[in-house]
Amino acid sequence: MSEHTTDDGEADRLASDDAAAIRVAGLTRRFETGEGVETVFSGIDLEIAPGSFVVLIGKSGSGKSTLLDVISGVLEPSEGSVEFVPGDRDAAGNGRNSVEIGHVFQSPRLLPWDTAVENIEFVHENDPDYTDDLAREYLDLVGLSAHYEKFPGQLSGGQRQRVGIARALSIDPEVLLLDEPFSNLDEITADSLRRELLSVWRELGKTVLFVTHDITEAVQLADRILMLGDGEIYADLEVDLPRPRDVDSAEFVRFRGRAVERFHSIDGGEDGR
Amino acid sequence: MSSTTGPGRLLVENRQVVFLEALATAAAVWWLASAGFGLTDTLSSPPLVAAAVAELLASGEWVPQFAATGRRIAYGFAISTVLGTAFGLLMGLYGFWEKVFQDYITVGLAFPSVFIALFAAMAFGVGDTAPTVTAGIAPFPFVAQNVYQGVNNVDTDLLEMARSFEVSRTRTLGRVVFRSVLPEWFAGVRYGFAGAWKLVTLAEAIAAEQGVGFMIQTELTRLSMTGVLAWTVLFGAVIAVFEYLVLRRIEERVFDWREQSAVAW
Amino acid sequence: MAVEGARLRGGDLTDRWLPRAVGLGLTFVLWLGLATWFERTSPVSPIPYPVETLTAAADLYLTGAVFAHLLPTLSRIVVGFAGAMVLGTVAGVLMGTTAYGEKFLSPFVVLGLALPSVALAAMARLVWGFSFAAPTTAAAIAVSPFVAINVWKGVENLDRDRLEMARSFGVSNRRLLRRVLTPDVAPALFAASRFGVALSWKVVTVTEVFAAASGVGYRVNQARGSYQYLDAGAWVVAFMAVVVLVEYGAFKPLERRAFAHRDDEDVELTGAR
Numbered sequence: 001m002s003e004h005t006t007d008d009g010e011a012d013r014l015a016s017d018d019a020a021a022i023r024v025a026g027l028t029r030r031f032e033t034g035e036g037v038e039t040v041f042s043g044i045d046l047e048i049a050p051g052s053f054v055v056l057i058g059k060s061g062s063g064k065s066t067l068l069d070v071i072s073g074v075l076e077p078s079e080g081s082v083e084f085v086p087g088d089r090d091a092a093g094n095g096r097n098s099v100e101i102g103h104v105f106q107s108p109r110l111l112p113w114d115t116a117v118e119n120i121e122f123v124h125e126n127d128p129d130y131t132d133d134l135a136r137e138y139l140d141l142v143g144l145s146a147h148y149e150k151f152p153g154q155l156s157g158g159q160r161q162r163v164g165i166a167r168a169l170s171i172d173p174e175v176l177l178l179d180e181p182f183s184n185l186d187e188i189t190a191d192s193l194r195r196e197l198l199s200v201w202r203e204l205g206k207t208v209l210f211v212t213h214d215i216t217e218a219v220q221l222a223d224r225i226l227m228l229g230d231g232e233i234y235a236d237l238e239v240d241l242p243r244p245r246d247v248d249s250a251e252f253v254r255f256r257g258r259a260v261e262r263f264h265s266i267d268g269g270e271d272g273r
Numbered sequence: 274m275s276s277t278t279g280p281g282r283l284l285v286e287n288r289q290v291v292f293l294e295a296l297a298t299a300a301a302v303w304w305l306a307s308a309g310f311g312l313t314d315t316l317s318s319p320p321l322v323a324a325a326v327a328e329l330l331a332s333g334e335w336v337p338q339f340a341a342t343g344r345r346i347a348y349g350f351a352i353s354t355v356l357g358t359a360f361g362l363l364m365g366l367y368g369f370w371e372k373v374f375q376d377y378i379t380v381g382l383a384f385p386s387v388f389i390a391l392f393a394a395m396a397f398g399v400g401d402t403a404p405t406v407t408a409g410i411a412p413f414p415f416v417a418q419n420v421y422q423g424v425n426n427v428d429t430d431l432l433e434m435a436r437s438f439e440v441s442r443t444r445t446l447g448r449v450v451f452r453s454v455l456p457e458w459f460a461g462v463r464y465g466f467a468g469a470w471k472l473v474t475l476a477e478a479i480a481a482e483q484g485v486g487f488m489i490q491t492e493l494t495r496l497s498m499t500g501v502l503a504w505t506v507l508f509g510a511v512i513a514v515f516e517y518l519v520l521r522r523i524e525e526r527v528f529d530w531r532e533q534s535a536v537a538w
Numbered sequence: 539m540a541v542e543g544a545r546l547r548g549g550d551l552t553d554r555w556l557p558r559a560v561g562l563g564l565t566f567v568l569w570l571g572l573a574t575w576f577e578r579t580s581p582v583s584p585i586p587y588p589v590e591t592l593t594a595a596a597d598l599y600l601t602g603a604v605f606a607h608l609l610p611t612l613s614r615i616v617v618g619f620a621g622a623m624v625l626g627t628v629a630g631v632l633m634g635t636t637a638y639g640e641k642f643l644s645p646f647v648v649l650g651l652a653l654p655s656v657a658l659a660a661m662a663r664l665v666w667g668f669s670f671a672a673p674t675t676a677a678a679i680a681v682s683p684f685v686a687i688n689v690w691k692g693v694e695n696l697d698r699d700r701l702e703m704a705r706s707f708g709v710s711n712r713r714l715l716r717r718v719l720t721p722d723v724a725p726a727l728f729a730a731s732r733f734g735v736a737l738s739w740k741v742v743t744v745t746e747v748f749a750a751a752s753g754v755g756y757r758v759n760q761a762r763g764s765y766q767y768l769d770a771g772a773w774v775v776a777f778m779a780v781v782v783l784v785e786y787g788a789f790k791p792l793e794r795r796a797f798a799h800r801d802d803e804d805v806e807l808t809g810a811r
């Protein structure tokens with residue numbers, strides 16, 4: 001399968017004043033379980049450039065979701081710190097003192113009793129400018145123009161995930177965090193959503209941190225791939241392939257092969273046993 | 274809802290038709306047993322009961338009795354709903370109170386309600402109070418249990434989502450917790466309602482001078498099976514009408530986001 | 539920085555027994571308050587004091603007087619409950635396996651659920667007179683619809699995937715019954731019996747008030763008729779001792795085992811009705 005996106009605005013995108021940098025220092029997270037203390041990861045240092053598309057990859061159970069949740073603030077870190085450095089827009093002082101984060105989950109976590117529009121409205125509590133038109137705009141963006149008033153139960157899995165993405169984008173976040181957003185979908189739906197995500201990213205210029213366990217997906221999407229295992233980032237690869245990327249091209253296959261090799265260079269995680 | 278409809282299929286597939294078959298079977302067995310064995314005095318019979326119901330309706334005798342019972346049900350139901358919801362929320366939201374009251378729920382669910390009715394009768398004598406108090410207290414553990422479980426079952430994924438989008442606690446309570454608890458709360462409230470009508474009639478049979486339960490008790494002392502059944506049938510009909518016309522309607526409206534109702538009957 | 543789960547644990551003492559003690563204390567205070575209030579306001583107080591009542595109840599056991607009414611009640615409960623389990627299981631299996639059975643029996647189940655216990659007691663009395671059969675059939679009729687519903691749901695919810703999995707591995711029927719069907723239906727059956735017993739307590743005691751010349755229900759009503767309120771209270775307490783013993787001695791431990799493999803603990807069915 002090849003990509004048919006037409007992209008030439010990489011330079012513009014990276015210059016976006018709408019994205020924030022992420023600085024992670026000495027990040028450690030432990031859980032107290034019945035048997036004792038489990039350290040999921042420790043001492044992670046990271047610097048993520050504004051506007052970049054970073055993919056975090058790791059085996060199941062390696063701590064990807066935990067790391068993402070600590071970065072997003074859903075979980076407290078046990079040690080270390082997460083810092084968001086606002087882009088120009090915020091430096092210009094338009095009233096915001098914190099960086100907005102849009103979170104997309106593996107299962108989209110929609111309120112089942114609310115329609116698509118209401119689900120988006122839900123996260124706009126303190127937004128005086130919010131109108132349902134805004135929700136509809138973002139639903140249009142993800143291709144759900146015909147489904148504004150549908151309940152999640154009346155949407156397909158892919159459509160539900162689109163609502164989740166529209167919801168995250170609708171708060172105009174500087175940072176977009178996605179936790180295996182496409183892993184529950186069939187490959188065809190996932191592929192078209194991937195392409196849409198890329199074009200939205202190009203258009204809106206967000207800093208993206210995307211979690212997956214799928215190497216092809218990672219190479220297809222990322223500027224930079226981080227590999228998590230044994231409680232640390234054990235590899236940090238720059239993906240210098242030109243966009244749009246053709247997964248069947250020789251250079252893609254070659255890059256993917258190197259990434260796979262690197263990925264399996266350590267044991268650990270559930271399927272590494 | 275059969276795709277290939279023939280008269281034979283209708284007889285076994287259509288819910289309404291089968292419902293009538295079930296009723297007819299029950300009436301036939303009853304009638305045969307009472308007429309066939311000459312037990313009309315003990316078992317009464319469908320025509321006798323039908324005639325008695327018609328007479329009650331025609332004479333208007335049923336109105337004051339049903340009014341009294343209905344009033345007590347309404348009060349008792351309100352009490353058990355408020356009490357049950359409060360206790361359920363307390364238990365669902367605070368770990369300490371969950372542990373304090375879990376024994377109350379366990380014992381409360383098994384506590385014979387007739388004892389409550391008897392003590393209410395001793396305490397409040399004949400009148401509205403004893404049936405109301407009985408119907409208010411006895412079913413409340415059921416309501417509390419449901420609300421408590423509803424709160425416990427709130428999807429933590431949704432709560433995390435709300436937190437990640439920095440949605441306030443108030444809004445989360447209203448838009449996530451309240452909405453998740455609603456079905457369980459409603460189920461609990463329906464137990465409360467069923468409990469209310471059963472307990473009010475029970476307490477009326479023990480301590481009242483009016484009401485459906487009192488009338489059943491009166492017919493019992495007259496040893497009239499026809500009388501007991503006539504009041505029971507009439508009462509059942511009124512309750513069924515209320516269930517279908519009021520509670521179902523509310524349920525459908527409140528839960529329209531669900532593709533279909535789970536309870537087939 | 540908060541470490542999750544780092545909150546101090548005072549062990550079982552504060553975790554489990556303190557709340558229990560508070561609960562018991564609350565009961566005592568509430569009871570005492572009620573007794574005092576009625577003592578003040580009514581000429582003959584209908585609510586006896588807690589310590590007196592507990593002493594009188596203990597006396598009932600010590601002198602053996604309790605058994606004259608406790609044994610008839612318990613034997614009616616056992617027989618009525620057994621009848622309900624048989625009736626309800628047959629009806630529930632018919633409803634779960636055949637469409638016609640479901641449609642034909644549903645009205646009876648609804649009717650059985652809706653029947654006020656006074657009406658049931660009155661009918662039982664008129665048909666059977668003051669006899670062992672009256673409370674027993676009343677209990678069987680009142681309880682069987684609940685059993686039927688639980689069994690019906692249990693049968694309907696049988697995990698077809700698991701059945702097919704077992705078939706495809708050529709698992710024998712006996713093993714299938716023991717290892718798949720029984721654990722699958724056990725929670726529903728357990729829930730049915732748990733609730734069935736609780737309901738049997740209630741229905742048998744109600745019927746004893748109207749249609750028996752022995753039994754705890756009869757005895758409490760008799761004490762009420764002769765204004766012996768302390769006596770009435772003592773009998774209630776003596777009976778509740780048995781209820782508590784069965785609940786905590788038999789059902790709670792069994793429940794923990796029946797639901798051990800389920801983390802979503804569907805306690806909804808274990809007594810909510």
Ligand SMILES: Nc1ncnc2c1ncn2[C@@H]1O[C@H](COP(=O)(O)OP(=O)(O)O)[C@@H](O)[C@H]1O
Binds near residue numbers: 058059
């Ligand atoms: N709330 C929690 N309590 C205890 N352990 C947890 C908790 N959440 C995650 N873990 C543990 O942390 C590890 C990483 O989990 P997770 O971040 O979900 O992995 P991934 O998303 O990479 O599959 C797992 O071993 C898991 O058991």
Ligand SMILES: [Mg+2]
Binds near residue numbers: 064065066180
């Ligand atoms: Mg994960």
